[in-house]
Amino acid sequence: MLRLDTLSRHFGGLKVLQDVNLEIPQGGIFGLIGPNGAGKTTVFNLITGLLPPTSGRIEFNGQNLAGRTPHDITRLGIARTFQNIRLFKDMSLLENVMVGFHAQLKYGSLGLLASSGLFRSEERRARARAQELLSWVKLDHKASDKADNLSYGEQRKLELARALATNPKLLLLDEPVAGMNSSEKVELMVEIRNISARGYTIFMIEHDMRFVMGLCQDIAVLNFGRIIARGTPDAIRNDPQVIEAYLGREEDEASLDATGATA
Amino acid sequence: MDWFNNFWSIYSNLVLSLGTNALLALSIYLTLACGMLSIANAAFMGIGAYTSALLTMNYGAPFPAVLAAGMAAPALMAFIIGKPTLRLSGVYLAMATLAFGEVVRIALLNAESITGGALGLNGIPQLTQWWHVALALVLTLALLWRLRRSRVGRAFESIKEDETAAGLMGIDVGAYKMLAFVLGAAIAGLAGALNAHLTFFIGPGEYGFDRAVDILTMAILGGISNLTGPVIGAVILTLLPELLRAFKDFRGVVNGFILVLIVLFLPKGIWDPARFRQWFGKRGGRI
Amino acid sequence: MLEQQLVNALSLGSVYALFALGFTLIFGVLGVINLSHGAVYMVGAYAAEQAVAHLALPLWGALLFAFGFSGFMGLLIDVLVLRPLRARNAPHLIPMIATIGVGIILTNGIQGIFGAENLRFPLGLVPDTTLSLGGLSLTALELGIILLSFVLMALLLLALKKTQLGRALRAIAESPKAAYLLGINVEGLFYLTSFVAAGLGGVAGVLIGLSSNALYPLMGKSMLEKGIAVIILGGMGDIRGALIGGLFLGFAEVLSVAYIGSSMRDAVAFGLLFLILLVRPKGLFGTLLERKV
Amino acid sequence: MSAVQEVASAAGATTRAPLLQVSGLKVAYGKIEAVKGIDLELHEGQITTLVGANGAGKSTTLLALSGLVKKAAGRVTFDGRDLSKMAPHKIVASGVVQVAEGRATLSTLTVRENLELGAYTRRDKGGRAHDLDYVFNLFPVLKERAGGLAGNLSGGEQQMLAIGRALMAKPRVLLLDEPSMGLAPIIVQDIFRTLREINQAGLTIFLVEQNVRQALKIANRAYVIETGSIVLAGTGRELLVNPRVQEAYLGS
Amino acid sequence: ADIKIGMAEALSGGAAQYGISIRNGFQLAADEINAAGGVNGDKLQLVIEDEQGKKEEAINVFKKLIFQDKVLMVFGPTLSNSAQAADPIAQAAKTVAFGTSNTADGITSIGDYIFRNSVTEADVLPETLRVAIKHANIKKVAVMYGNDDVFTKSGYDNFKKALEDLKIPVTTTETFAKGDVDFKAQLTKIKAGNPDAIVLSALLAEGAPIMVQARQIGLNVPFIGGNGMNSVKVFTLAKGSSDGLYVGSPWSASNDSAENTSFIKAFQDKFKAAPDQFAAQSYDAMHILVQALKQVKLSGDLAADRSALRNALPNVKWTGATGAFQFHRAVDKAGKPAGYDAQQKAIVSVTKGDKFVIEK
Numbered sequence A: 001m002l003r004l005d006t007l008s009r010h011f012g013g014l015k016v017l018q019d020v021n022l023e024i025p026q027g028g029i030f031g032l033i034g035p036n037g038a039g040k041t042t043v044f045n046l047i048t049g050l051l052p053p054t055s056g057r058i059e060f061n062g063q064n065l066a067g068r069t070p071h072d073i074t075r076l077g078i079a080r081t082f083q084n085i086r087l088f089k090d091m092s093l094l095e096n097v098m099v100g101f102h103a104q105l106k107y108g109s110l111g112l113l114a115s116s117g118l119f120r121s122e123e124r125r126a127r128a129r130a131q132e133l134l135s136w137v138k139l140d141h142k143a144s145d146k147a148d149n150l151s152y153g154e155q156r157k158l159e160l161a162r163a164l165a166t167n168p169k170l171l172l173l174d175e176p177v178a179g180m181n182s183s184e185k186v187e188l189m190v191e192i193r194n195i196s197a198r199g200y201t202i203f204m205i206e207h208d209m210r211f212v213m214g215l216c217q218d219i220a221v222l223n224f225g226r227i228i229a230r231g232t233p234d235a236i237r238n239d240p241q242v243i244e245a246y247l248g249r250e251e252d253e254a255s256l257d258a259t260g261a262t263a
Numbered sequence B: 001m002d003w004f005n006n007f008w009s010i011y012s013n014l015v016l017s018l019g020t021n022a023l024l025a026l027s028i029y030l031t032l033a034c035g036m037l038s039i040a041n042a043a044f045m046g047i048g049a050y051t052s053a054l055l056t057m058n059y060g061a062p063f064p065a066v067l068a069a070g071m072a073a074p075a076l077m078a079f080i081i082g083k084p085t086l087r088l089s090g091v092y093l094a095m096a097t098l099a100f101g102e103v104v105r106i107a108l109l110n111a112e113s114i115t116g117g118a119l120g121l122n123g124i125p126q127l128t129q130w131w132h133v134a135l136a137l138v139l140t141l142a143l144l145w146r147l148r149r150s151r152v153g154r155a156f157e158s159i160k161e162d163e164t165a166a167g168l169m170g171i172d173v174g175a176y177k178m179l180a181f182v183l184g185a186a187i188a189g190l191a192g193a194l195n196a197h198l199t200f201f202i203g204p205g206e207y208g209f210d211r212a213v214d215i216l217t218m219a220i221l222g223g224i225s226n227l228t229g230p231v232i233g234a235v236i237l238t239l240l241p242e243l244l245r246a247f248k249d250f251r252g253v254v255n256g257f258i259l260v261l262i263v264l265f266l267p268k269g270i271w272d273p274a275r276f277r278q279w280f281g282k283r284g285g286r287i
Numbered sequence C: 001m002l003e004q005q006l007v008n009a010l011s012l013g014s015v016y017a018l019f020a021l022g023f024t025l026i027f028g029v030l031g032v033i034n035l036s037h038g039a040v041y042m043v044g045a046y047a048a049e050q051a052v053a054h055l056a057l058p059l060w061g062a063l064l065f066a067f068g069f070s071g072f073m074g075l076l077i078d079v080l081v082l083r084p085l086r087a088r089n090a091p092h093l094i095p096m097i098a099t100i101g102v103g104i105i106l107t108n109g110i111q112g113i114f115g116a117e118n119l120r121f122p123l124g125l126v127p128d129t130t131l132s133l134g135g136l137s138l139t140a141l142e143l144g145i146i147l148l149s150f151v152l153m154a155l156l157l158l159a160l161k162k163t164q165l166g167r168a169l170r171a172i173a174e175s176p177k178a179a180y181l182l183g184i185n186v187e188g189l190f191y192l193t194s195f196v197a198a199g200l201g202g203v204a205g206v207l208i209g210l211s212s213n214a215l216y217p218l219m220g221k222s223m224l225e226k227g228i229a230v231i232i233l234g235g236m237g238d239i240r241g242a243l244i245g246g247l248f249l250g251f252a253e254v255l256s257v258a259y260i261g262s263s264m265r266d267a268v269a270f271g272l273l274f275l276i277l278l279v280r281p282k283g284l285f286g287t288l289l290e291r292k293v
Numbered sequence D: 001m002s003a004v005q006e007v008a009s010a011a012g013a014t015t016r017a018p019l020l021q022v023s024g025l026k027v028a029y030g031k032i033e034a035v036k037g038i039d040l041e042l043h044e045g046q047i048t049t050l051v052g053a054n055g056a057g058k059s060t061t062l063l064a065l066s067g068l069v070k071k072a073a074g075r076v077t078f079d080g081r082d083l084s085k086m087a088p089h090k091i092v093a094s095g096v097v098q099v100a101e102g103r104a105t106l107s108t109l110t111v112r113e114n115l116e117l118g119a120y121t122r123r124d125k126g127g128r129a130h131d132l133d134y135v136f137n138l139f140p141v142l143k144e145r146a147g148g149l150a151g152n153l154s155g156g157e158q159q160m161l162a163i164g165r166a167l168m169a170k171p172r173v174l175l176l177d178e179p180s181m182g183l184a185p186i187i188v189q190d191i192f193r194t195l196r197e198i199n200q201a202g203l204t205i206f207l208v209e210q211n212v213r214q215a216l217k218i219a220n221r222a223y224v225i226e227t228g229s230i231v232l233a234g235t236g237r238e239l240l241v242n243p244r245v246q247e248a249y250l251g252s
Numbered sequence E: 001a002d003i004k005i006g007m008a009e010a011l012s013g014g015a016a017q018y019g020i021s022i023r024n025g026f027q028l029a030a031d032e033i034n035a036a037g038g039v040n041g042d043k044l045q046l047v048i049e050d051e052q053g054k055k056e057e058a059i060n061v062f063k064k065l066i067f068q069d070k071v072l073m074v075f076g077p078t079l080s081n082s083a084q085a086a087d088p089i090a091q092a093a094k095t096v097a098f099g100t101s102n103t104a105d106g107i108t109s110i111g112d113y114i115f116r117n118s119v120t121e122a123d124v125l126p127e128t129l130r131v132a133i134k135h136a137n138i139k140k141v142a143v144m145y146g147n148d149d150v151f152t153k154s155g156y157d158n159f160k161k162a163l164e165d166l167k168i169p170v171t172t173t174e175t176f177a178k179g180d181v182d183f184k185a186q187l188t189k190i191k192a193g194n195p196d197a198i199v200l201s202a203l204l205a206e207g208a209p210i211m212v213q214a215r216q217i218g219l220n221v222p223f224i225g226g227n228g229m230n231s232v233k234v235f236t237l238a239k240g241s242s243d244g245l246y247v248g249s250p251w252s253a254s255n256d257s258a259e260n261t262s263f264i265k266a267f268q269d270k271f272k273a274a275p276d277q278f279a280a281q282s283y284d285a286m287h288i289l290v291q292a293l294k295q296v297k298l299s300g301d302l303a304a305d306r307s308a309l310r311n312a313l314p315n316v317k318w319t320g321a322t323g324a325f326q327f328h329r330a331v332d333k334a335g336k337p338a339g340y341d342a343q344q345k346a347i348v349s350v351t352k353g354d355k356f357v358i359e360k
């Protein structure tokens, strides 16, 4: 579905991504992990057109994404959430989600002046769908609150609902459970499984190993801008390179007189 | 009816200025609603005013056509400069549009053979009737009201809040910004055309920095969270100097004080529904 | 003639830079486009004129007096107008509108007290010597303005870059909340900035008033317009930008008078400004740091 | 473990007066009461943690301690002094320093400048240089990027910077709002280890965490907050095995 | 009964400097006339309104004065631009609008109720130039004017025409804008052209510094100024550099006619400041009005009184602070008779040692 082909991105002298090759098949949940600063978010920025790659190409369902604008790419069926939440803070939860329906409303920019029948029915439909999405993430009771007044974790859920509203085929999640506690994570895990079961392909970045390993069939590890491992959760968990660079050693855990909360 | 005739003969101009000023405030509201601090509206007003006045004076064109041209010319201009300009954000956009306004003003000053330079255009026929202004205002309000409640309005608002995120919602950010800019220019041009045919005279000095700031002040002071705000702001800013005539030499000082006090005590603008709800709804804990 | 025009440009550019320094400082730290800066500049000039007339102060005394008086005025504006708006979390254009109101009060107040007529500083407050060097002429005052704007810029720049206070100001500029958490006395530094910025405005008022010989209530108005252009051109809130922007505008104006025609002067200057913004959307020195996604 | 701590963890609370005490704290955002009259105690040299669901009011509590949101009611005393009405910068100067949620790093300043600003309230130059080395040792990546703009750091790097910067203030009490958020597991381990280290060196820590298991594990004392009220308190270990906590926060 | 006279001048804003001066002239004259018993036993009552130098305000104020205050006639507004906007209101209401400071072309072509006693530079400049040329031996000149202001721009238009008529070559024409403080660029360029004089259409705020800066760069040629420079304030503002400025105008501070001397003294006593041309013109305008009023039998029917006044005004002949005055008829765009302009003789004077010295 998505193919990154020898993708590189440099910032000045900083080589953030180097020759990344990655293929994500349709369906399922795919994970990308790696140390802080490895370049994971940058991968998402390249896919969604926010940054142009220094070299290499990105293909989505056979189409080259080079030179496309972010809104174009969204319309092709890619949606994302942000690591440092970017909601429309002064808008209500409902409006936030309704913005996501933008491209699906069938009345034109100026045509809306003329006909009111189509306008009304389309708006009504969008509103109902938005309510539904909010109830998926259990925020429907706050639908008319301002997004800014949500706590951190609630904001993450709203962002997820908003992304779903664009009707994506591929959903990119940048650390969806950061700032949630374990039981909330479990809840969201169920939710994401449901979403995936509805036919969305999911590609997520996450540092919470319990979450990633619990959800993803397939995980890639990025380190210093290069893919250093790829495989099933079990394979990744036991990859010495990944342990060295990312997971940390068991002894470290032991020295914390604990049994690894994150693993 | 007598008192009305009397009232009208004294205040007709003032009332009609309320209308044209409200149009101007709405024109900048449109760009502000999209997160753009564009203050080219004074210049667009000028382009509309000159275009229409010249058409009337030199070609005797029919008034509706004149008004249409007064909207089209600035809209076209906005379209041309919009592409490169709208990439700018915040105060930089403000400055670029201000610079554009200066260039327009100086062009009007220098194109003496057409515009009369600093002496302006005199003897413009007074064609604007009260119902022209009223109709223009009502139509503009209806248009903007409809836009607000639609996907276009939501697109504007989301762009204002976060352009990047808006783009990733499938919104063509550039196109919508352009739409707001061009539409704003057309409304400002309409106000200019109506005003030109009301006051017999137009000159380049009217469309400079002061006017740009005035327009912005009307919108912000009134409040830009909805359509009522700019209209109220325009009404207050236009009426205030008249109401304060009694203060004679200290009129300006009092006027300034009132401005500051309004801003201090109503920091979201005069028309702030959230505050109204707070006042009239149940009162919760203090902040 | 070219050499003389270059000297003229340097001098005019320094005038703009001098005005813009305080203006950009207050934007840089408080994030407010202070549209009363032109009025504060005017008030500084009037205050010094009165002080000179009544107390027979020498030039340096007049400058200090203007600095103190305008600074105090700026402090007052901050305490009475800007601080309450900060406390209420007013949206960012609101303080700007408030400063428009303050500007109206100040200009009309001064007109009410001193009338609308032109005033001037007494002859002899500055030595009216004209230095001439190989056919180039420059007055002592102009030289003073040039030197002062460079020195002030360097001092401010040094203070902001190298001192803990400067870092604190930059921290506030970016995020008052983070600054609070670092133990920075944010309100205190806001006051300090307002004081210094307005004080610099007052000093500019005196020096420019001395060189133009005409003080009147609206003298700050066109300077304010130029000032806005200068600080945006330089990059909002950037101290170097104020100088470079000022010089740029000075050179653009003088050279367009010299080679294109004075009636096109402002069109050329603003047209160039427009073009530069298209190429460098954050001004010449604006930090092009994009918000991370 | 220090002697003091042993006593503390054994008894759940010391007999000594708490270093920082919160009583009856209420905070409201407009009509919404986010914190509804809570009592907390932080004891010298201990790690105290506050856990709770999203939106429970944890961050609000911390902001109130630092004086960044207005308290509707309640008292905060620190080492005998009343912080309730103190200005935020005075609170920092008195030794209560916070690492805020969402990494309030100053992106237009360099990494080094950020760290130097951490020491803003301090006057001892030599100590500052020493602490800078200490922070660079703790987080070597910061040393590598010292001259670069903080805004260009990755999320995790910024979190390290935020903690490092707070340490530069030489705090007596460190308030941390979800320090492990968005960090790689290896770094999370590092951070928790670091927290224990600096705690063992005598620093009192108040930790707000979503990573409940880890937090309870290293905490001497813990509180659970739900919709603005404290519903449980006890030692870290007690809460770790509390069935209610296990069900609600540990997802087991 | 009192006779209500409306006065709409710019008392605040950018033109306040002139508006206030004008108001003072009116007040002085009205006070004198009232003290002397008024007009045919009726006192003059001034209704003073601030029009801020803005055209919309001028319209509002005119309407208020004419329809609400029901004044007999209106003086003002200050700026020509405002007059272009407001005078049609007066014309339509068949009420006299009498400008004392509107110099732009075409104002009196608005209609037959529009009067002014402000001399347009078209009338005085040829004389000024002639005298200056004779006295200072001028062969070629440079021109400098403010191009964004109606006063200075229309002054320039007249200078230009006069220079063409006199066949004086112009080395260069330079402009500046309101609020400029530094004119060295233009002056340097002018200096390079080596003119024998500089023709300057400026107001004092810019005109005075222009003179000072010209001297600073060693440009010591005479200046030939328009109305805007005709003020003793030039001796303060351009102190030390004010010599050699030729101005031509019906009014001169140094004109020692009895009328002018008593005007200057009375003004000085009342306002503690020296009058300028704006004050002299408004002072005279009030007297001109009174001459006409003396011929009118006020009936109490406002419309009739207004048109009676209109019919009486053109015949007034008066000698005041600005010398001998009479109206002459202006024509509108189509060439048909319209309002009335001033017809006066210019006095040309030159500054020397902080004084205007009359040259003839």
Ligand SMILES: Nc1ncnc2c1ncn2[C@@H]1O[C@H](COP(=O)(O)OP(=O)(O)OP(=O)(O)O)[C@@H](O)[C@H]1O
Pocket: A011, A014, A016, A034, A035, A036, A037, A038, A039, A040, A041, A042, A043, A083, C290, C292, D152, D153, D154, D155, D156, D157, D182
């Ligand atoms: N716009 C930019 N300019 C300069 N450097 C950048 C920019 N964006 C990212 N970087 C650098 O690229 C590297 C990778 O950043 P990225 O945000 O992709 O990391 P990440 O893998 O998402 O890390 P984390 O897990 O901490 O979020 C970092 O070192 C960062 O400093």
Ligand SMILES: Nc1ncnc2c1ncn2[C@@H]1O[C@H](COP(=O)(O)OP(=O)(O)OP(=O)(O)O)[C@@H](O)[C@H]1O
Pocket: A148, A149, A150, A151, A152, A153, A154, A179, D029, D030, D032, D034, D052, D053, D054, D055, D056, D057, D058, D059, D060, D061, D101, D210
């Ligand atoms: N500025 C604000 N205005 C209005 N309500 C707010 C504001 N900030 C927070 N709230 C509300 O107050 C409550 C507590 O928020 P707080 O941020 O303290 O929660 P939290 O426990 O830190 O949650 P999280 O774990 O998600 O960060 C939430 O319901 C939130 O919606």
Ligand SMILES: [Mg+2]
Pocket: A040, A041, A042, A083, D154, D155
């Ligand atoms: Mg990331």
Ligand SMILES: [Mg+2]
Pocket: A151, A152, D058, D059, D060, D101, D177
């Ligand atoms: Mg929180």
